[in-house]
Amino acid sequence: MLQMNVILQKITIEEFLRGVADAKVYFNDTQNKALKLKVDMKNPDCAEEILARIRQHVRKAHGPSIQETPFDVVNVMIKDEEENEKRINKFFMSIASRLSARNSNEAFNFIQTLSSIKKQKLEFPQ
Secondary structure, eight states, rough: OOEEEEEEEEEEEEEEETTTEEEEEEEEEEEEEEEEEEEETTTTTTTHHHHHHHHHHHHHSSSTTSSSSTOOEEEEEEEHHHHHHHHHHHHHHHHHHHHTTTOTTHHHHHHHHHHHHTTTTEEOOO
């Protein structure tokens, strides 16, 4: 069994449309990597989906080759997983609430909100 320790570094918002964000998740599993994901910001379980996609990516990258036996397993451990899951959910829920709280009569404020959301990032303590 191979154990891979993953350290989350940050999440940035690249684009978003109708409550779905194109996010980039930066992490380290012996090398610095980034994974682009579509995230439904209104989904209260979006963090679980993000962490599952990271696990899937790491298992695929470090999993057994065809020559190895299928019993070789990659165990993926994410540092401070529960705390980071809460941070991720809070991050995306706050962005979703900012988008839903907009007033359609205030176009300038809405445009400022959109541009500020694209600059949002969540950094994880190392």
